[in-house]
Structure formats: C-alpha cells, structure tokens
Amino acid sequence: MKKVIELDNIRRDFQVGEEVVHALRGVSFSITEGEFVTIMGTSGSGKSTLLNTLGCLDTPTKGEYYLDGISVRTMTKSERAVLRNRKIGFVFQNYNLLPKTTAVENVELPLMYNTAVSAKERRKRAIDALMAVGLGDRLEHKSNQMSGGQMQRVAIARALVNDPAVILADEATGNLDTRTSFEILVLFQKLHAEGRTIIFVTHNPDIARYSSRNIRLRDGKVIEDTYNTNIQSAAEQLAQLPKNDEE
Amino acid sequence: MNITNLFKIALRALANNKMRAFLTMLGIIIGVASVIAMLAIGQGSKTSIQNQISTMGSNMIMIQPGADRMGGVRQDPASMQTLKLENFEAIRAQAKLVTAVSPSVSASGQLIAGSNNYPSQVTGANQDYLHIRQLKVKEGSMFTDNDIKTSAKVCVIGKTIVDNLFPDGTSPIGKIIRFNQVPFKVVGVLQPKGFNAMGMDQDAIVIAPYTTVMKRLLAQTYLSMIFASAVSEEYSPMAVDEISQILRREHNLKNGQADDFTIRTQEEISSMLNTTSTLMTTLLACIAGISLVVGGIGIMNIMYVSVTERTREIGLRMSVGARGVDILSQFLIEAIMISITGGLIGVLFGCGISMLVKYVANWPIYIQPWTVLLSFAVCTVTGVFFGWYPAKKAANLDPIEAIRYE
Structure with a gap:
C-alpha cells in the first residue's frame, strides 16, 4: 500500500523566553492509504504540535516529513499553503465556517484558491461533497441557520471537496452531544469504508474503538501504536442510544 | 490565485457586512463630494471674475505717471505732471x-x-x-x-x-x-x-x-x-x-x-483678482482634502479592526490553502472596492451639491473634468495606501494561532 504520511524522527522545539520547550522529541511513524488513525494524548503531550506538523501549518525543527511522497520540511509558507489546498482536508472542533455564508459557498472555499477548477466545476464538486455528507437538501442554508451537527457536516464536506490525500480532524466531535458525535463518527467510518485516509486527533479514548489504528503520545513521544482488530460500528452504537426526548 | 475569484471573495466579505462597508464608505463619500463641490465653487467664481474682466476690455493698457516701485517718499500719481x-x-x-x-x-x-x-x-x-x-x-x-x-x-x-x-x-x-x-x-x-x-x-x-x-x-x-x-x-x-x-x-x-511712468494691463488686474480666488480655491480644496484623508484613515481603522475580528476566518482561509498574498490581495481589494464605490457615490454627490448651490444659492459653478478624475484617483490611492497596512497584518498572521483565536 502507498504511504500517505511518513514521519522520520520529527523534533519540534519552541523557544519560550530563555527556555527551549521540546514539544516533539523524535516522532516516527507512517500511515498508509485508507487507514483511520486516532492520535491520542493528554494536553501537553505534543498532540497539537503533531497535528500542525501533519497539516503543514508548521515545519519540524528536525526530521523529515513526507506527505504523499513530497518532502515538506524545506517548503516555504506559500508552497505549504498550496500543498494544504491540494492534499489536506481539515475538520476543526469549532467547525470554522464562514459566517452568514451558505453551505455550498463554505464548501466551495478551498476550490476558490485553486485556479485549475472552473466556477462550474467548483459548484458541482461542492454539491457532490454536501450530498456525500447527507446535506443535499440544505445547500443554500446559511451557517448561522444550522445546528452543530449540520455545521460539522458542512466542514467535513469542505474537507472532502478537494479530494485530499488525508483528512485531518481535530477533536471533530468535541463540541457535539453524544448522539450527534456518533452521527459524525458514522460519517467518518463511512468515509473510511470508501477508502479515505483519516487522522483523528482527540483526547477522548472511546473514539479509538471506531478507528483502525491508535497512536498514543506522551511528552512528545509515541508511547503506543496499536492496530485495532475489532473495529466497532458507530452506526450500531447510535442505534442503541436512547432517542432524544425532543424528537 | 485567480483574480476573479479574489474579487468574488472580497465582494462576499463586503456583502456580509453591508452596514460596516457603508459606514466606511461614508468618509470617502464626504471627502470626495466636498473636494468636487469646493473646487466647483472656487472655479466658478474664478470664471465669473474672468468673464467680467473681459467685458471691461481684456486688452486694455493703462499708462500712469510715476514709477511703480521707487525708494523714498512716493507721490500721488494724480499730482504728477510728467x-x-x-x-x-x-x-x-x-x-x-x-x-x-x-x-x-x-x-x-x-x-x-x-x-x-x-x-x-x-x-x-x-x-x-x-x-x-x-x-x-x-x-x-x-x-x-x-x-x-x-x-x-x-x-x-x-x-x-x-x-x-x-x-x-x-x-x-x-x-x-x-x-x-x-x-x-x-x-x-x-x-x-x-x-x-x-x-x-x-x-x-x-x-x-x-x-x-x-x-x-x-x-x-x-x-x-x-x-x-x-x-x-x-x-x-x-x-x-x-x-x-x-x-x-x-x-x-x-x-x-x-x-517715471507705470504701465498696467488688464491682464495684471485679472491676475491679481485670480490670485485671490485661486487662494480661496486652494484653501477650500485643502479643507476638502483633509476630509478625504480622514475618510482614508476611517478605511484603515475599519480594516484594521476587521482583521482582528476576522482572525479566525483568515486562519481558516490559510488552512484551506490561501497563501499570504491571497489574503493580502483580498483585504486590499476590499479596501479599494470600498474607496472606489465611495468615490463614485462621492462624485455624484459632489456634482449634486454643486448643482444645488448653482440653482438654489445662484452661485457660479464650474465643474472641471480633471477635478472629478483627480478626486477619484486620490480616493483609489487612499484605499490602497490605507488598506495596505491592515492587509499586510492579515497576511502575516500565523495560521496556527489564527485558527484557534477566540
């Protein structure tokens, strides 16, 4: 299988006043195409730094990072922006949708920064992505007219629209209630089943049960890297949940 | 980055904040309108003075006894017999x-x-x-x-x-x-x-x-x-x-x-009168120009605040692949669109005010095309000049910090 992500002894140091903080102290692993990896760790474990590095928002102090075979470490800011645009789909905890903007316009956003995509194709791909996350009937809804779950679906559609090599989710269920969290997990499992590569960064250990692989970080090092042989179905869990009173 | 996409992005951002965009424009509108109206009034009075002087005989030459400039005690020309x-x-x-x-x-x-x-x-x-x-x-x-x-x-x-x-x-x-x-x-x-x-x-x-x-x-x-x-x-x-x-x-x-004589032409008299009205026009234009600058500072202020307010949006745009130059262009285009739209409205208002002055107060009005072009150009330059700093600030944001900004 093709290696989508390859980390080789990644170190990241931050200068905080006089002191040097070692956020990552030699992290090495690789992720092949089609994996659903959860990355866990308590706060201060280097989780966020690792996510920023994987997302090409930050460059490591030492070590090599290959994203889809491309070396990221020596790239300029602009080159990394273009790389993010083509290879990465972000899903954030607080959705980060553009305010007062329709779902379809939000999803179109990454393609607005890709000159190769025409306006017509952009609209078509945005609509396809929204259909894929089950929001085909809410294309023209504005971001402030949607629920948290719907907003996160729009955000996932936005992450899918550029057909990325990897989807990076940062606590993507952190702001949602249990039921909606499971709905989002069902969606991630569906994308996984379709062959997408997903990295899900979280501090919630339960989520590891639904992924194919779990990496644990502590003090800037990988302390555990296990493959999940018994992947549970989020859809089944969702079915067992008691229905909300309101519904 | 495709320029039409940038325009679309900037236009949407402005459309999302119509009131703010309008208030920002107001400064430019008032600035441009007052520059045009003031220059029209100034030019109008100058033209009317010139017209009056030409009815007095524009090629008239007057010869008086006595030197124009002479040391010592000067005599009344009328009493000279030279x-x-x-x-x-x-x-x-x-x-x-x-x-x-x-x-x-x-x-x-x-x-x-x-x-x-x-x-x-x-x-x-x-x-x-x-x-x-x-x-x-x-x-x-x-x-x-x-x-x-x-x-x-x-x-x-x-x-x-x-x-x-x-x-x-x-x-x-x-x-x-x-x-x-x-x-x-x-x-x-x-x-x-x-x-x-x-x-x-x-x-x-x-x-x-x-x-x-x-x-x-x-x-x-x-x-x-x-x-x-x-x-x-x-x-x-x-x-x-x-x-x-x-x-x-x-x-x-x-x-x-x-x-021991002085020769004056009508031209001298008209230039003397013109100096006065030119001075007035310059003065009025200066005051109007200041209001244009204040309008520009208004743009800078609003754009600056909006960069802070939209930090998360900027962070998001960067994380989905906007380069620094894309963000810079977006904010610059927003500033220029505000100033150009404001400039256009200002030109209309300025001409309207001039016409009003002409028909209501019966003052002579003369709108010169160059004053319209000039104030329009000035407000575009104002947009770029005052939009640059906030746009640069936006482009230099760190996406990691921007996306998590509360």
Whole structure:
C-alpha cells in the first residue's frame, strides 16, 4: 500500500523566553492509504504540535516529513499553503465556517484558491461533497441557520471537496452531544469504508474503538501504536442510544 | 490565485457586512463630494471674475505717471505732471501694436440739470476711449474730432447719470447739463454696462473731449492717464514694451534710469483678482482634502479592526490553502472596492451639491473634468495606501494561532 504520511524522527522545539520547550522529541511513524488513525494524548503531550506538523501549518525543527511522497520540511509558507489546498482536508472542533455564508459557498472555499477548477466545476464538486455528507437538501442554508451537527457536516464536506490525500480532524466531535458525535463518527467510518485516509486527533479514548489504528503520545513521544482488530460500528452504537426526548 | 475569484471573495466579505462597508464608505463619500463641490465653487467664481474682466476690455493698457516701485517718499500719481499731451501724440503716431489710444483727464464735481443734481466725475478723452473701455453709444452720437479741436462743451453720459438727472424719462439728447458752472450739451447716451468685478458702477460716467476738460474745467496741460488698446490680448505685453520705449525716449531717460511712468494691463488686474480666488480655491480644496484623508484613515481603522475580528476566518482561509498574498490581495481589494464605490457615490454627490448651490444659492459653478478624475484617483490611492497596512497584518498572521483565536 502507498504511504500517505511518513514521519522520520520529527523534533519540534519552541523557544519560550530563555527556555527551549521540546514539544516533539523524535516522532516516527507512517500511515498508509485508507487507514483511520486516532492520535491520542493528554494536553501537553505534543498532540497539537503533531497535528500542525501533519497539516503543514508548521515545519519540524528536525526530521523529515513526507506527505504523499513530497518532502515538506524545506517548503516555504506559500508552497505549504498550496500543498494544504491540494492534499489536506481539515475538520476543526469549532467547525470554522464562514459566517452568514451558505453551505455550498463554505464548501466551495478551498476550490476558490485553486485556479485549475472552473466556477462550474467548483459548484458541482461542492454539491457532490454536501450530498456525500447527507446535506443535499440544505445547500443554500446559511451557517448561522444550522445546528452543530449540520455545521460539522458542512466542514467535513469542505474537507472532502478537494479530494485530499488525508483528512485531518481535530477533536471533530468535541463540541457535539453524544448522539450527534456518533452521527459524525458514522460519517467518518463511512468515509473510511470508501477508502479515505483519516487522522483523528482527540483526547477522548472511546473514539479509538471506531478507528483502525491508535497512536498514543506522551511528552512528545509515541508511547503506543496499536492496530485495532475489532473495529466497532458507530452506526450500531447510535442505534442503541436512547432517542432524544425532543424528537 | 485567480483574480476573479479574489474579487468574488472580497465582494462576499463586503456583502456580509453591508452596514460596516457603508459606514466606511461614508468618509470617502464626504471627502470626495466636498473636494468636487469646493473646487466647483472656487472655479466658478474664478470664471465669473474672468468673464467680467473681459467685458471691461481684456486688452486694455493703462499708462500712469510715476514709477511703480521707487525708494523714498512716493507721490500721488494724480499730482504728477510728467504725462503730457505730446506723449499721447507720440504713442498714437509711433506705437504699431496699439489699435486705439486716448488721453484721460478727470475732474470731479456736481452735475446739475434743472432741479436735479448728482455728484460725478467728468472724464476727458477722445473717441478711442469708447473702444478701449468697451463702451457703446445707445442714443445720439459720440462727439467729433471737430469738437476736440474746438474744445466744444459737449458730453456723452451713462445710464446712472441719465436716471439721476432726468428721472422723468425724457430723452437727455440735446439737453444742457451744468458741471461746476460750465454748461455741457448732451450729445449721446451710453449703453448700460452694470457693475464691474470690483463693485464699481460703470454707468456713472460722463465723457467729454479731453481738450474741453483740460482747458475749460481744470486749466492744466498734463494728463492723469493714457488709455490704449493692444492689437490683441496676446500682444499686450509686447505693446507695453513698445509704449515703454516710446515714453522713455520722450522723457529722455538714460539707460539705468528708472521709468517715471507705470504701465498696467488688464491682464495684471485679472491676475491679481485670480490670485485671490485661486487662494480661496486652494484653501477650500485643502479643507476638502483633509476630509478625504480622514475618510482614508476611517478605511484603515475599519480594516484594521476587521482583521482582528476576522482572525479566525483568515486562519481558516490559510488552512484551506490561501497563501499570504491571497489574503493580502483580498483585504486590499476590499479596501479599494470600498474607496472606489465611495468615490463614485462621492462624485455624484459632489456634482449634486454643486448643482444645488448653482440653482438654489445662484452661485457660479464650474465643474472641471480633471477635478472629478483627480478626486477619484486620490480616493483609489487612499484605499490602497490605507488598506495596505491592515492587509499586510492579515497576511502575516500565523495560521496556527489564527485558527484557534477566540
């Protein structure tokens, strides 16, 4: 299988006043195409730094990072922006949708920064992505007219629209209630089943049960890297949940 | 990054904050509108002064005794006796760039006709005087060469004099009016001209043959002024040189000796008046320009605040692949769109205000195309200039921090 992500002894140091903080102290692993990896760790474990590095928002102090075979470490800011645009789909905890903007316009956003995509194709791909996350009937809804779950679906559609090599989710269920969290997990499992590569960064250990692989970080090092042989179905869990009173 | 996409992005961002965009624009609107209106008012008064001056005879040349600039105690030109009739004859005979020349002497006193009287001056001149001062005889006729030769007691009078001495409306032609005990027969009435730019009544005028005024009223042999008319306005500086040479020769002035006469042209007077109105226009434009700058600072202020307010949005755009230059362009385009739209509205408002001033206050208005272009260009430059700093700040944001900004 093709290696989508390859980390080789990644170190990241931050200068905080006089002191040097070692956020990552030699992290090495690789992720092949089609994996659903959860990355866990308590706060201060280097989780966020690792996510920023994987997302090409930050460059490591030492070590090599290959994203889809491309070396990221020596790239300029602009080159990394273009790389993010083509290879990465972000899903954030607080959705980060553009305010007062329709779902379809939000999803179109990454393609607005890709000159190769025409306006017509952009609209078509945005609509396809929204259909894929089950929001085909809410294309023209504005971001402030949607629920948290719907907003996160729009955000996932936005992450899918550029057909990325990897989807990076940062606590993507952190702001949602249990039921909606499971709905989002069902969606991630569906994308996984379709062959997408997903990295899900979280501090919630339960989520590891639904992924194919779990990496644990502590003090800037990988302390555990296990493959999940018994992947549970989020859809089944969702079915067992008691229905909300309101519904 | 495709420029049409950038425009779409900027337009959407503006559309999401219509009120803020409008308030930002307001500064530019007021700035541009006031620049245009102020310049229109300034230019309007300048044009109207120029028009009035040209009705006074734009190629008129005035020769007075006495030097313009001279050390020591200066004398009243009227009391100087250096300008003689021979000088007038010499100019008439020798000057080639002068079409008309007339001596001028004046006596003041009281005009009496029957039971009416009016204070006035009697100007002694020849027939050329009418041409030089752009006067026309409406009724009767001008006095003749023979009248000058014989120092005849005849005169031509203006409308103000007619109104005051003959209030019952009878024709003054052929009537006798007395000036300081000397009876004059009215031979002509001049066409009314109204007030000039300096507020002088151009119709309170009595013209008699200069010989009559010199011999019978003043008993003097010198002239108070010589009026001449240059071939055309462009030739008037050359005509001035020519007259100056003739007079220096006549007065036996050696090289290095200062002129003992002063020659003025209408051009000088008009430029003097223009200086005043130009000063006014500049002043008004400066004030208006300041309001434009304040408008620009308004743009900077709002854009600056909006960068902070939209930090998360900027972080998101960067994380989905916007480069620094894309963010910079977006904010610059937003600033330019605000200033150009504001500029356009400002131009319309400025022209509207000018028209309002024209029709309501009846002020002369003249909108020059360059003022519209200039203020439009200035507000575009303002947009770029004041939009640059906030845009640069936005582009330099760290996406990691921006995306998590609360």
